Amino acid sequence: MIAAILFGVFAVLLLIGAPIAVCLGVSSIAAIVVQGLGKPLATIMSSLPMIVSASTSKFVLLAIPFFIFAGNIMEKAGISGKLIALAESCVGHIKGGLAMVCVIVACFFAAISGSGPATVAALGVIMVPAMIRSGYKPAFSAALMAASGAIGVIIPPSITFVVYGSIADASIGELFIAGMVPGLIMGAALLLVALIVGRKMNLETLPKASGQERWKAFKDAFWGLLMPVIILGGIYGGIFTPTEAAAVSVVYGLFVGIFIYKKIKVQEFYSILIDTVSTTATVMFITAAASLFAYVLTRARLDVSISSGLEALTGGNVIIFFIIVNIILLIAGCFLDSTSALYIFTPLFVPVANALGIDLIHLGVVMIVNLAIGLFTPPVGVNLYVACGVGNVNLKQISKAVLGLIIAALTVLLLVTYIPKISLLFL
Amino acid sequence: STEANGEYQKIELVMAVNGTDIQIDSLVANKFAQLVEEESGGSVTVVVYPNDQLAGGNATKGIEMIAGGSVDLAAYATCTMAVIDEQLACATIPWIFDDYTDAREIIDATGGEYYAQRLSGKGITYLGSFHNGFRQITNGKKAVKTPADVKGLKIRVPGSEVFMRFFRTLGADPVAMSWSEVFTAIQQGTIDGQENGVSVTSSSKMSEIQDYMTLWNYSYENDLFVANTEIWEALEPKTRELLQEKATEACEWGRDEVEQQEVELVQNFRDAGMEVTELTDEQLDEFKAVMKDTRQEFIKKYGEKAQKAFQID
Amino acid sequence: MKFLNKIEEIIAATCLIVMTILTFSNVVARYVFSASFSFSEEITTYLFVLLSLLGTAIAAKRGAHLGLSIITDAVSPQVRKILHCIGFFIATIFCLAIFWYGIGMVANQRMLGQVTAGMQWPEWIFGSFVPIGAFFATIRFGEVLIKEIKSKPDVKGEEEMPS
Ligand code: NA
Ligand code: NA
Numbered sequence: 001m002i003a004a005i006l007f008g009v010f011a012v013l014l015l016i017g018a019p020i021a022v023c024l025g026v027s028s029i030a031a032i033v034v035q036g037l038g039k040p041l042a043t044i045m046s047s048l049p050m051i052v053s054a055s056t057s058k059f060v061l062l063a064i065p066f067f068i069f070a071g072n073i074m075e076k077a078g079i080s081g082k083l084i085a086l087a088e089s090c091v092g093h094i095k096g097g098l099a100m101v102c103v104i105v106a107c108f109f110a111a112i113s114g115s116g117p118a119t120v121a122a123l124g125v126i127m128v129p130a131m132i133r134s135g136y137k138p139a140f141s142a143a144l145m146a147a148s149g150a151i152g153v154i155i156p157p158s159i160t161f162v163v164y165g166s167i168a169d170a171s172i173g174e175l176f177i178a179g180m181v182p183g184l185i186m187g188a189a190l191l192l193v194a195l196i197v198g199r200k201m202n203l204e205t206l207p208k209a210s211g212q213e214r215w216k217a218f219k220d221a222f223w224g225l226l227m228p229v230i231i232l233g234g235i236y237g238g239i240f241t242p243t244e245a246a247a248v249s250v251v252y253g254l255f256v257g258i259f260i261y262k263k264i265k266v267q268e269f270y271s272i273l274i275d276t277v278s279t280t281a282t283v284m285f286i287t288a289a290a291s292l293f294a295y296v297l298t299r300a301r302l303d304v305s306i307s308s309g310l311e312a313l314t315g316g317n318v319i320i321f322f323i324i325v326n327i328i329l330l331i332a333g334c335f336l337d338s339t340s341a342l343y344i345f346t347p348l349f350v351p352v353a354n355a356l357g358i359d360l361i362h363l364g365v366v367m368i369v370n371l372a373i374g375l376f377t378p379p380v381g382v383n384l385y386v387a388c389g390v391g392n393v394n395l396k397q398i399s400k401a402v403l404g405l406i407i408a409a410l411t412v413l414l415l416v417t418y419i420p421k422i423s424l425l426f427l
Numbered sequence: 428s429t430e431a432n433g434e435y436q437k438i439e440l441v442m443a444v445n446g447t448d449i450q451i452d453s454l455v456a457n458k459f460a461q462l463v464e465e466e467s468g469g470s471v472t473v474v475v476y477p478n479d480q481l482a483g484g485n486a487t488k489g490i491e492m493i494a495g496g497s498v499d500l501a502a503y504a505t506c507t508m509a510v511i512d513e514q515l516a517c518a519t520i521p522w523i524f525d526d527y528t529d530a531r532e533i534i535d536a537t538g539g540e541y542y543a544q545r546l547s548g549k550g551i552t553y554l555g556s557f558h559n560g561f562r563q564i565t566n567g568k569k570a571v572k573t574p575a576d577v578k579g580l581k582i583r584v585p586g587s588e589v590f591m592r593f594f595r596t597l598g599a600d601p602v603a604m605s606w607s608e609v610f611t612a613i614q615q616g617t618i619d620g621q622e623n624g625v626s627v628t629s630s631s632k633m634s635e636i637q638d639y640m641t642l643w644n645y646s647y648e649n650d651l652f653v654a655n656t657e658i659w660e661a662l663e664p665k666t667r668e669l670l671q672e673k674a675t676e677a678c679e680w681g682r683d684e685v686e687q688q689e690v691e692l693v694q695n696f697r698d699a700g701m702e703v704t705e706l707t708d709e710q711l712d713e714f715k716a717v718m719k720d721t722r723q724e725f726i727k728k729y730g731e732k733a734q735k736a737f738q739i740d
Numbered sequence: 741m742k743f744l745n746k747i748e749e750i751i752a753a754t755c756l757i758v759m760t761i762l763t764f765s766n767v768v769a770r771y772v773f774s775a776s777f778s779f780s781e782e783i784t785t786y787l788f789v790l791l792s793l794l795g796t797a798i799a800a801k802r803g804a805h806l807g808l809s810i811i812t813d814a815v816s817p818q819v820r821k822i823l824h825c826i827g828f829f830i831a832t833i834f835c836l837a838i839f840w841y842g843i844g845m846v847a848n849q850r851m852l853g854q855v856t857a858g859m860q861w862p863e864w865i866f867g868s869f870v871p872i873g874a875f876f877a878t879i880r881f882g883e884v885l886i887k888e889i890k891s892k893p894d895v896k897g898e899e900e901m902p903s
Contacts (some may be wrong), residue, residue, distance in 0.1 A: 016762075049838055130882075298480050343480055586858030588778075
């Protein structure tokens, strides 16, 4: 009954086009009001503001506003433009070259950021306009950025792995190593799709730049190129944490924008601030509502009945177990944020995996790849929302454009699931 | 005694804890749920939610939920519960218990009553307590044997002032950092170490990235097993009796479990290549000497009643 | 009146600036001066709550909260207008619920005498960020709803285009 209300109201609201956060939040409240969860309504509803507060006051999520902020600053300061010019001078003569750059840069950035939407926000303002200019359709450019951003949680450092490791009692260090190769394979698969899709679009190529032109572009982009150097150096040199790195990149961007390029004035700064707040909030509002949804799911024990029902089907078979894990998580990825999904499903899967003799590191990688894919599957995929903002496209357009990328990612998921060696190669 | 089965009211209670499935608060809660279900023949059931799952992973909100009654039962560490009454953290004053036996005796004699009385003013009923564990220090730089060894170390501590003050007094650089970032921060060398109970140190995989651990029992952390008073008093007396009895039993079991588990976990740390230092009484005295004034300040801050209840001298 | 229209923008912008400064200075304090702030994380995360909810209000005003437009694109302008109105109405109600129960949460925090874990400040000061933020979100979604009701069905374009 409660499941019917929860998912039913969600589906109806989704179809009438209500904001996603409202679909999640109001379907949760409807389920609470009808079912009651064994408490007076006022008592159970008192949890609502607490969950909103708890889910939006997580320190690691600060990477989202900070990287969005930094991305906006880089754009207004002209840093992005110079980096694009450099990328164009290097690969502009190759068909689909900028798509390549987009994916490769996302893989690099993944070594800085552990957050999907933050990766999209920071790189999107640079890469999406560049791809559009090279002939890719806006919707596909944004979709590729959304999908590439998901690599950020697979390649270490990744808070998602830390969360999984502490719930599942698995080595976090080994998880980090195990995530590397699947992350890179995911990048390669996305790139392949971008190149195939690109062949059907009318991609323009620029004349090949001369060595001199490239050198000039490099010099122009110097201050922009210094940013990843500072950030990576700071993280791996033990000066700041990945979350703090996001704040450092804001300060650096402002420094360059105000004192070196002298492009950011008070008025621009104000609009940067408000744009940042608005984009951040669209993600955080969904995060808060998704936490509420997760609350109802766990409080009504729906998570247990769903997975115990499905796990009864495994019959001690590893292949079937993984099929079920993947199905549950892919569906969950359409409703929940990745942290909630981990808290809900890890304790349910781990005992079964142990009984079946499955390596918990392998299970962790499978789960995280699943949740990474969830970041760019509609309707609830925070990467998509950030990318929509950056590429000025709507949810319907990006949902269509992202389909091919999802298929590629699912193929990678299958490989990672059934060839444990991919994850366990360096362990 | 299964004959009494039919006499218990049919009720499902919700219990929230902060730790993961394998941490002591979850273990005690699960044990309690199992005991209650067995004894009541399945009439009284307790559903346990680990990881503060119902409160978005946020312990402070978890405490608001038990106080407000959207959760029926809970177990939280005293330094977490201190957000509703700072006096609850009084047993975390450095070196007030020598060992676990000492802690058990004093808490069962007078400390528990003190907790019960403080909590009753907040609409929360105290049912019992178990060790969260003595807090120990780990770091990646050197074996800590003297106060001088701690000097300059960047140690992650929970935000609370007791811990900050303690490490500042020792000349260390206490860092208030979000727990979720600690693993990578230690791995990259952003901070040198952390301090926590043996159980958390183990479940957070510190032995993978830290070379040194010192067992100095510097602060005792208690887990309080509590119920929302309004809900508690609305229960049938017989059910209440059963729950109280089983809570006490689960807490006792939890204490034994922690004491036993820590021996095993410390051996695991050693097997993983960690250098574990156990301080001698003389070595400990050096630390206590440095901490003397600060410790007195804390004792004064918590007041005479607390001092009496926990037999602090 | 113009100020009232921008009040949540100004507060949210201030939040973002303070959060950035605190996080950055904490890095400097820890690395350069070996003395990190104990209050930085606490204030920053609480401000993040306020920023998220005020930002929700700002994004509502800008039409930046995305929904799926499969059906709304396919139906007649009149039906589309009705669907939009329903969507904004329940959005307003949702924010109103957060506001209403948020006030209850703050009242309970005061009654409990709750303090924050780190700085030991009264929790209700930070707790009030939830109803304050939700208040603005309610108002802005409500305004969008009224605007939608008053609008002519045929002039509606792509509702979910971010501005
Ligand atoms: Na990463
Ligand atoms: Na999704």
